[in-house]
Amino acid sequence: MEKWNRYTAEFKTKVVLEVLREEQTVNVIAAKYEPSPVMISRWKSEFLERANTVFEEKTSEVDKVKKEYESKQEHLEKLVGQLTVEVDWLKKIWP
Numbered sequence: 347m348e349k350w351n352r353y354t355a356e357f358k359t360k361v362v363l364e365v366l367r368e369e370q371t372v373n374v375i376a377a378k379y380e381p382s383p384v385m386i387s388r389w390k391s392e393f394l395e396r397a398n399t400v401f402e403e404k405t406s407e408v409d410k411v412k413k414e415y416e417s418k419q420e421h422l423e424k425l426v427g428q429l430t431v432e433v434d435w436l437k438k439i440w441p
Contacts, residue, residue: 351381357379358389358393361379361381361386361389362386362389362390365386366390372386
C-alpha cells in the first residue's frame with residue numbers, strides 16, 4: 347500500500363510560485379519536486395482563487411484571542427458578583 351505524501355503550505359507555495367514564474371514547464375517542476383503535474387496544477391488554481399483574500403482586512407489572531415479573553419473575564423466577573431451577593435444573603439439568613 348502506497349503512503350500518501352502530505353505537503354506543507356510553504357512547500358506548495360514554493361512550487362506554485364516557481365510554476366507562475368514560467369521559467370520551466372509544470373512537468374519539469376513536477377519531476378524536480380515529486381508531486382504529479384495534476385496536483386501542482388490544482389495547487390496553482392487554488393492559489394489563484396484565493397489570491398484576492400491576501401489583502402483583505404481581517405482581524406488578526408491576536409485580536410481574536412484578546413476578544414475571547416475579555417469575554418471570558420467579563421463572564422467571570424459577573425459570576426464573582428453573583429456569588430458575592432449569594433454569600434451576603436446567606437450570612438443575613440444564618441448569622
